[in-house]
Amino acid sequence: MSVYITFTVERLVDEIFIHNLYVEFIIMERHNSYSQVKGVSTGTTILAVTFNGGVIIGSDSRASMGESYVSSKTINKLIQVHDKIFCCIAGSLADAQAVTKMAKFQLSFHSIQMESPPLVKAAASIMRELCYNNKEELQAGFITAGWDRKKGPQIYVVSMGGMLLSQPFTIGGSGSTYIYGYVDAKFKPDMSLEEATQFSTNALALAMGRDNVSGGVVHLVVITEAGAKHIVVPGDKLPKFHDE
Amino acid sequence: MQGSNCDYGGSKGLKMGTTIIAIEFDGGVVLGSDSRVSAGETVVNRVMNKLSPLHDKIYCALSGSAADAQTIAEIVNYQLDVHSIEVDEEPLVCSAATLVKNISYKYKEELSAHLIVGGWDKKDGGQVFATLNGLITRQPFAVGGSGSFYIYGFVDAEYRPRMTRQESQEFVINSLSLAMSRDGSSGGVAYLVTIDSEGVEEKCVLGNQLPRFYDPDIMEPSKAAKV
Numbered sequence: 001m002s003v004y005i006t007f008t009v010e011r012l013v014d015e016i017f018i019h020n021l022y023v024e025f026i027i028m029e030r031h032n033s034y035s036q037v038k039g040v041s042t043g044t045t046i047l048a049v050t051f052n053g054g055v056i057i058g059s060d061s062r063a064s065m066g067e068s069y070v071s072s073k074t075i076n077k078l079i080q081v082h083d084k085i086f087c088c089i090a091g092s093l094a095d096a097q098a099v100t101k102m103a104k105f106q107l108s109f110h111s112i113q114m115e116s117p118p119l120v121k122a123a124a125s126i127m128r129e130l131c132y133n134n135k136e137e138l139q140a141g142f143i144t145a146g147w148d149r150k151k152g153p154q155i156y157v158v159s160m161g162g163m164l165l166s167q168p169f170t171i172g173g174s175g176s177t178y179i180y181g182y183v184d185a186k187f188k189p190d191m192s193l194e195e196a197t198q199f200s201t202n203a204l205a206l207a208m209g210r211d212n213v214s215g216g217v218v219h220l221v222v223i224t225e226a227g228a229k230h231i232v233v234p235g236d237k238l239p240k241f242h243d244e
Numbered sequence: 245m246q247g248s249n250c251d252y253g254g255s256k257g258l259k260m261g262t263t264i265i266a267i268e269f270d271g272g273v274v275l276g277s278d279s280r281v282s283a284g285e286t287v288v289n290r291v292m293n294k295l296s297p298l299h300d301k302i303y304c305a306l307s308g309s310a311a312d313a314q315t316i317a318e319i320v321n322y323q324l325d326v327h328s329i330e331v332d333e334e335p336l337v338c339s340a341a342t343l344v345k346n347i348s349y350k351y352k353e354e355l356s357a358h359l360i361v362g363g364w365d366k367k368d369g370g371q372v373f374a375t376l377n378g379l380i381t382r383q384p385f386a387v388g389g390s391g392s393f394y395i396y397g398f399v400d401a402e403y404r405p406r407m408t409r410q411e412s413q414e415f416v417i418n419s420l421s422l423a424m425s426r427d428g429s430s431g432g433v434a435y436l437v438t439i440d441s442e443g444v445e446e447k448c449v450l451g452n453q454l455p456r457f458y459d460p461d462i463m464e465p466s467k468a469a470k471v
Contacts, residue, residue, distance in 0.1 A: 177393045177394055178393060178394070178396040178397045179396075179397035179398075180394040180395075180397075180422070180426045181394050181395035181396075181397060181398035181399075181419065181422035181423060181426065182395075182397035182398040182400075182401055183397075184398075184422050184425065184426070184457045184458065184459075185398055185402075185418065185422055185457050186401075187458050188458065189458070202401060203397065206396070206397035206400050206401055207397060209400065210396045210397065210400070241400045241401055241403075242400070242403050242404065242405065243400070
């Protein structure tokens with residue numbers, strides 16, 4: 001994140017310069033979001049679950065255009081907005097990328113000002129402000145998960161209209177309807193890392209098996225106090241169920 | 245099920261306001277359903293039994309438009325009676341399912357109902373047939389209705405072949421309970437029908453006796469969803 005250095009110097013000299021730069025950034029991003037309805041949509045399954053000491057955030061890897069063309073088999077929908085804060089996106093890919101880029105920028109600025117790593121809630125609030133203030137034009141929902149020193153592992157859901165909610169686990173995307181029953185039945189609070197990883201992989205595999213716009217590989221990011229670790233479970237290593 | 249005959253199709257197509265499930269076990273079948281009938285946003289009947297007999301040991305589970313489903317069940321009941329007199333023995337489950345399929349397929353543009361047929365006969369034991377939109381397929385278990393989308397993952401993960409009678413009943417009750425807690429058009433009580441060579445056992449599980457799953461708002465209010 002080398003953007004820090006330039007802005008710190010400029011800030012001391014000329015605050016108006018920074019403001020203009022920021023405004024230009026917004027205009028450029030808004031132009032990109034006009035094509036959200038017909039463009040690439042993620043049609044996806046995303047989930048996040050807290051366990052004892054951290055949080056796992058996971059997703060499938062398929063991006064589709066319309067309902068019959070897979071435009072990417074291996075897209076990574078887990079975006080890092082800070083060292084220990086990740087976001088996963090559902091909905092229009094263009095909107096989601098624009099919002100997360102903006103949030104990353106604002107978050108890095110915020111953490112310089114506060115001189116400490118940002119709170120997960122701060123990251124989620126930034127996304128919520130962006131979603132709520134632009135609710136007519138945007139079509140994307142987010143799950144923000146991470147670890148901070150104040151409250152430990154947390155998960156926040158920012159829905160499409162701009163609602164912000166904190167939950168111990170959450171699922172989202174088109175494939176999530178098929179696994180509501182499974183996650184309701186199988187989630188236990190304070191699981192171990194192994195149990196939580198198994199839970200996430202199973203849930204995503206089940207959703208990918210039933211939803212035709214979710215598929216590919218499973219991406220998981222495990223965030224704990226020590227840092228963030230990215231795990232990829234390829235298709236042939238996914239758990240198999242009774243009819244496969 | 246829908247009280248009125250019009251089609252509350254969402255962006256994903258036809259919406260069937262219910263949850264029905266049928267599973268075969270070694271020696272019989274278990275059928276289960278919720279009990280809610282809705283007309284738009286109103287619940288017009290909260291204790292409707294959607295498991296309807298087609299013959300002594302053959303039942304069907306109704307979903308979709310209430311009128312269409314009930315009419316199909318009545319017609320097939322009559323046709324099956326005539327058929328069993330003609331062949332002078334108990335009808336096969338496959339025959340019942342074929343009769344349902346014939347009606348569903350012939351009138352597929354006008355009707356909007358999905359029946360799952362389950363029963364026991366001497367030839368093949370317990371069998372479950374799905375007849376969605378005019379197809380007929382035998383399956384080890386079948387789920388249907390709007391609530392079924394939420395439990396696809398659960399039934400995929402939890403189903404094991406050759407479960408016992410007790411395990412099958414628990415499987416059905418757990419699945420119904422999960423679906424009823426997530427689907428707005430399913431709810432009320434759970435009805436269960438178990439059919440085997442001995443006969444038919446009907447059971448009703450009241451709402452407060454259904455199994456409960458993890459819900460932070462009730463179990464740990466301090467960790468409930470907050471902003």
